[in-house]
Structures are given as structure tokens and as C-alpha cells.
Amino acid sequence: MRIALSHRHTAALFFIAASAISTGASAHTGAEPHMHNSFLSGFAHPLFGMDHLVAMVAVGLWSALAARRAGPELLWGPVGFAALLLAGAVLGLQGVALPAVEPMIAASLLTTGLLVVSRLRVPGTVAALGVGVFAVFHGVAHGVELAGSDSAWQTLAGMLAATVLLHGVGLAAGWALRERSVWMARLAGAGVAAFGGALLLQQVA
Template sequence: MRRTVVRSFLALGAAFVPAVAQAHVGVGAAHGFAHGLAHPFSGLDHVLAMTLVGVLAVQLGGRAIWMVPAAFVSVMMVGGALGAAAVNIPFVETGIALSIIVLGAMVAFDVKASAAAAAAIAGLFALFHGHAHGAETPATASGLIYGAGFVLATVVLHAIGVSLGFGLHRLAETKARFLTRSAGGVAALLGVLVLAGAA
């Protein structure tokens, strides 16, 4: 199962290799791709939420391991397109902060949601994250190249979360649960601080 999941993430990342190659054709394209790639890493809010998606997916197990990250990435692209098109979505920053709180709490309390329910929750929050990314599209960059950058970065963050989840599960069961749930709790508390800053 673990090898299958790792291979799936590698395949998804490889799908963006053509975009990476195209990004190096010209300076403007390279700048757009690099800007998109860096954006999810530019804020603790994005890093926490996207990593939590991977940890939650492993915690739920089964189909959730691929369904939850896939739902996040898919809906995030829609949100990115809306943001790039300057379509307004209210409470974007609040939604991003709440994503950390809710996802962190789900991990902390070991919520036994179904894969479909968890995917729906991740997808809802992905809309806000995607919109924030899309709204930052440089005026001189191709939306597709920039979008490929932040999608690839998101896949990387999900993969880090999945790897972290599997890594924790390799420990003794009691320790794994304690560390995973503690990490979720800390993330949720950080989300409260982010929410306070966004209010």
C-alpha cells in the first residue's frame, strides 16, 4: 500500500515535468513558474494546511490516502482560476485560517470521518487556498505556468504530510497516536493565531 501511494505521488509530480521544462524556455515563464512554486511555501498557513491534509489522509487510511489530497488539489485549481480571473470569494483569509483549525482538530481528535467526507472538507478549504494563490498571479506571468508551480508545490507538501504520517505510524502505536494527535493540536492552535491575525 505504501509503495503504491508513493508511486502515485511521484506520478502526479512527474505530470508537471513538461510544465517545468516549458518554464525554462523564457525568463518570464521561468519567473512565473518559480513564483507559483514558492507561493504555497511563503506562508505558514498554507504549509500547515497542506501538510495536515497528508497527515489526515494517512490517519484515516484506505482510500482517503489518495482521495483527500486529490480532492484538495483538484478544487484548489478551480479556486486558483477564480482568483486569477479576479472573481471575488468572501472571507478567503478566514477560510484559510479555519482550514488549519479544522484539519488540525480532526487530526488531534482522531476523527473517524469517511474518505468522501474528509475529501469534501479538504476540497472546501482548498477553494480558499487556491483563490489566494490565483489572486497573486504576476501580471507578466502565464496563468498556466504559474498555476503549475503552485500545484506542484501543493503536491510536494501533501507528500511531506503523507510521509510524516507514515513515519509516525512506524513508531509504537501508542507513541504514534500521541505524536500525531499532538501535532494536530499544535497546528490547530497555530490556526487560531492565524485566524486572529486575519480578523
């Protein structure tokens, strides 16, 4: 059982690292308005949007790698990201537009990837606010798309549920690799950072 678990996490991390190859994607691919109309469509969006999927898994991965021990310390980053993602979405629904949303989403991938590589350990509140700042931009992007939709809150609920799920995947993978395969975690982080860097270059070019 232990070997099978390790293989699943290893495959997931290879998938994250391979995302660095996807330099043709935009930082926020977005979807047509008619797709944002239900809990299920909201749930599916982060799972099929490479930028969101990678960012959310990477937050969990970093949180597990940087934690001193199991416990509440693991949750500061994921909770901060999810909470401020929702806050950003609410701002977007209210018509609040932030500058440089696309570059900031790309920068979030670059930064989170470097955090995974370095396994930087910071106080819990700093971790929550650090990743949360970037989460606001992810949320605003979604909120603006959903503004005026009658099912906006259903869709946001689905996105939030998928976000929690992806954080959990990252936490599980990071915890499994804390000691036994440190180089795999660093490879995944480098892939995330490269992916984010490529997207950021596209945005500022």
C-alpha cells in the same frame, strides 16, 4: 534505517507544531506581483508560506492517520484539496472574489489541525469535499494575485506541484506515526490548530 526515518518524520512534526508560535504572521502572507512569474516561484511559494505549508502537510497527515489501510483511501483528502485549490485559482484568475478569504484560510488550519488530533474517519468523498472547500479559498487568494499575469499558468503549475509534494510529506509522516508515536501526531495537530486559531483571531479582531 528505520530509526533514521522515524527521526526525520519526528523532526518534521516538531516543525509543524512549532508553527503555533508564529502568531505574528497573517493567514495569507502573499508575495509581490513580480515574484509570481515562473514555475519555480510558484513552486517556492507554498514551501515558504507558513500557512500554506502547514495546511498542505496537515491534510496528508490526517489522511494517513484516519485511513483504515494503505490504498486509494489515503488519497481522497490530498486529491480533493489539490483539485479544488486549482479550481479556486481559476476562479480568482477570472476575477471572482469570495468573501472572508483570509479568515477561511485561517479556519482551514484550525479545522485540519483538529482533524489530525481527533483522527476523525469520514467517507472519502466527504474528506475530499471537506478539505476542498477550504482549498478553494487558498486558490482564490492566489488566483486574484496572479490575474493579468502572462505566466499565471506556469506559476499555478508550480504551486500545484509543491502542493502534491507537501501532501506526500504529510502522508509519509502520518503513516510512520500511525502506531508507534500517536502522541507526536496529536502534538502536531494541536500545533496546527493553535496556529490557525491565532491567525483567525487576528483576522476577526
